[in-house]
Amino acid sequence: MQEIGIAHFLIVSSLLFSFGLYGVVTRKNAIMVLMGLELILNAANINFITFAKFNGNVGFGQVAALFVIVLAAAESAIALAIVLNIYKNFNQVNVDEIDKLRD
Amino acid sequence: MTYYTVSFYLFAAIILLSAYFVVTTKNVIYAAFNLLLTFFGVAGFYALLGADFIAIVQLIVYVGGILILLLFGVMLTNKITDTEIKTGAFQVLPASIIVGMFSGVLIASMTNNRWIVSANTPVAADTLRTIGNILMNQYILIFEVLGVLLLIALIGAASIARK
Numbered sequence: 001m002q003e004i005g006i007a008h009f010l011i012v013s014s015l016l017f018s019f020g021l022y023g024v025v026t027r028k029n030a031i032m033v034l035m036g037l038e039l040i041l042n043a044a045n046i047n048f049i050t051f052a053k054f055n056g057n058v059g060f061g062q063v064a065a066l067f068v069i070v071l072a073a074a075e076s077a078i079a080l081a082i083v084l085n086i087y088k089n090f091n092q093v094n095v096d097e098i099d100k101l102r103d
Numbered sequence: 104m105t106y107y108t109v110s111f112y113l114f115a116a117i118i119l120l121s122a123y124f125v126v127t128t129k130n131v132i133y134a135a136f137n138l139l140l141t142f143f144g145v146a147g148f149y150a151l152l153g154a155d156f157i158a159i160v161q162l163i164v165y166v167g168g169i170l171i172l173l174l175f176g177v178m179l180t181n182k183i184t185d186t187e188i189k190t191g192a193f194q195v196l197p198a199s200i201i202v203g204m205f206s207g208v209l210i211a212s213m214t215n216n217r218w219i220v221s222a223n224t225p226v227a228a229d230t231l232r233t234i235g236n237i238l239m240n241q242y243i244l245i246f247e248v249l250g251v252l253l254l255i256a257l258i259g260a261a262s263i264a265r266k
Contacts, residue, residue, distance in 0.1 A: 003108075004107060004108055004111045005220075006218050006220060007213065007214050008111065008115075009148065009152070010213040010214070011210055011213060011214065012115045012118060012119065012148070014206060014209040014210045014213055015119055015122075015206060015210070016118060016119070016122055016141075016145075017206075017209065018202050018203075018205060018206035018209065019119075019122040019123060019125070019126050020122070020126070021202050021205065022126050022198055022199065022202045023125060023126035025194065025198045025202070026126070026192040026193060026194060026195055026198045027126070027190065027192055028190050028191045028192060028193060029131060029190035030180075031131065031173060031176045031177055031180065032126075032131065032134060032190055034173060034176075035125055035126075035134055035135070035138050035173060036125075036126060038138065038165070038169065038173075039122055039125065039126075039138075039141065042141065042142070042145045042165075045145070045149075045157075045161075046145060046148055046149075049148070049149055049152045049154045049157060050152060051218075052152075052154070053152045053153055053154070054218065054220045054221065055219075055220075055221055056221025057221075058153065058154075058230060058233060059230075059233040059234055059236070059237045060237060062154050062156070062157050062230060062233075062234055063234055063237050063238060063242055065149075065154070065157050066157065066160065066234065066238075067245065067249060069157075069160055069161065069164050069165070070249050070252075070253065071249075071252075072164075072165075072169065073164055073168055073169060073253070074252060074253055074256035075256075076169045076172055076173065077172060077256055077257070077260040078256055078259060078260050078263070080172050080173070080175070080176045080260070080264075081259075081260040081261075081263040081264040082263060083176055083180060084176070084179055084180065084264050085263060085264065085266075087179070087180040092180075093180045094190075096193060
């Protein structure tokens with residue numbers, strides 16, 4: 001069996017990115033779209049850490065991954081607040097039926 | 104077959120299977136709990152790659168924070184009295200074709216590229232010290248700006264959700 005190298009991790013992260021993209025473009029529920037977004041961010045983070053390890057310069061990639069995690073936390077907090085407001089106004093969160101800016 | 108190989112394939116299977124269920128299952132709650140498994144698998148990958156601190160941060164922030172937030176979103180935006188918390192999908196066929204083609208291109212470019220791999224890939228003795236040094240020296244400005252950004256996000260989320 002082949003030794004685990006840089007390509008193995010990159011292939012898994014590519015597939016994870018593709019799943020996330022599929023979730024973002026096909027799901028109706030806004031919260032499911034957010035879950036797809038989290039998958040995409042995780043795939044990007046795997047790439048950061050992989051390149052950090054195989055580059056031999058460990059610190060910088062890990063710091064970038066840390067920044068991505070912080071931004072993901074902020075993003076999901078804001079997005080959830082917006083989704084709650086949408087639910088208050090439209091009584092649903094299906095992204096294909098919310099097409100009004102105001103009544 | 105070393106332990107490293109076995110754990111790599113184990114975590115890869117966990118990540119890909121649970122991510123597949125996240126984007127295909129009809130039940131929102133099942134999707135949220137499969138997302139939990141995906142985050143655990145990704146944390147395992149970080150540990151395999153020698154990023155122990157990031158793995159712990161992944162568990163604390165994603166599993167403890169973001170996932171709970173998403174579950175709150177599910178609970179607050181579905182009528183719990185309805186027995187089914189289900190959601191549909193649309194444009195499944197064109198999306199799967201295009202995403203499949205895209206992932207093919209992505210994987211081909213990832214595998215055919217000759218990455219410059221450092222000859223010795225040391226596992227840093229303490230990654231925490233390395234990260235702390237970088238955060239407090241080269242990236243101090245970004246670190247501070249991220250702190251301000253988190254404060255703004257906190258205030259903004261509270262004020263958006265309140266009214």
